Amino acid sequence: MTPSNEPEGGGSQTLERGLAILIELSRHSEGLNTSQVAAATGFHRSIAHRLLVSLHRTGFAARDDDGRYVVGPTVAGLLGDAGPSLRTIAEPVLQRLAQKLDATASLVEAIGTAAVTTVVAEPPTDGPLFWYRRGSRDPLDHGSGGLACLAAGPARLRAGARTGDP
Template identity: 45%
Template sequence: MSESRPAPGAQTLARGLRALELVAHAPDGAAIQEIAAELDVHRSIASRILSTLAEARLVVRGGDGRYRTGAGLAALGAGIHSTLRAAAEPAMRDLAVELNATVSLLVTEGPEAVALAVIEPPSSGYVLSFRTGSRHPLERGSAGLALLAAGPARAGEPEAVTAVREQGYASTFGEVEPGAYGVAVPLEPSDGIPTACLNLITYRPEIAESAPPLLVDAAKRVAAALA
C-alpha cells in the first residue's frame, strides 16, 4: 500500500499557515530566503506563498524586502480578542469590586505581555491603573510569569515560572510598577484563543495576599465561558 500523502491543496495551505506564523514571530520581519529555508522549498515557491498572503493583507513587504504582519491579520486577531474580552470582563468586574483593585486581562504578543482589557474598581478613592495596550517583557511582573507558565514546561526555564505552574498563580512586587504588588493567574488554554492571564495590581499587601483564590475562581469562570 502506498504511503498516504497530503493533497496538494492541503500542503499549500499548511505551508501558507506556517509562513504566516514565521513572519508573525520575526521581530525584524522575514526575508523570502529565510521562509524558503524554514519551509524547505525553493525560493520561487516561498515567494508565491508570501505574495498570496500579501494579497490578503495578512503580510506586507517593506522597503527592505522583508515581510511583516499586515492589517488583515490584525483584523482577524481583533475578532479573537473580542471573544476573549467578552468572556473575561464579567469576572474581572466582579473581582475589581470585591477586592477594590484594578484587574486586567493580558495576552502574549511575541516576547511581551500586552494588556487587552483593564477594569478599575468603581471607587472614588485612589486606585492604581494602567492603560489598555500597555506592554512589558514577559520576564517581568506577575502577568509575564503567568503567561510563561501557561505554556508547556521548557528546559532551563526560570524557577519562578516553574513555581507558578506548581502553585497556580504568580506574585511579584515592584517589577512593573514601583511599589506595587502584582498577582496573576494563567487562563486555561482554549482552541483559537491566545495565551492569556488575569492580573491584579495594588499598593495594599493585604489585598495581594487575599487575591490568589479569587483570581483562580475567576479564571475558571472565564474558561467555562470560553468552552
C-alpha cells in the first residue's frame, strides 16, 4: 500500500486516457468528433482516434453517421442497480406479444452503426418464426430491425439533400 503523500507508481496511461475521453464524452450529449475530443483532452488527434475506435468497438462509445461520438450502451450496463434495463422491461412484453400474435417478437437496439438483436421471444406454437438470435448484428441501414431503429430515432438529412426538400 502506498502512503497518501507519495505518488502512485505504475498504472496504465492508455486506460487513464480512455477514461478521460469517456468523461469528456459524458459532458457533451450532442457528441464530439475526433478533433473535438483531441482538443478537449489535450491528446494528439491520432491518440484520440485510436482510443475512440477501441471505445466504439467495445460499446463504451457510439458513433453516428456524422462521425460524432457519445457515451455508448456498455456504460449503462456498468451502472447495475441504476434501474431496470430496457431488455428487462421488454422481455415480458415481447413474450406476451409473441403469444398473442403467435409469431416471433424481438428487440433490436441501435448500437453504434449496427442493429443488434438483444431479446427474442418465440411463439408458443408453430406460428411464423423469424430466426433472429440474440446478439445478431446487421448494419443499421439493412434489414427491418435496423431500419426500424433508424425510423424511431431523430430525423436525418439524406446525403445530398437540401434543407426543405421532402
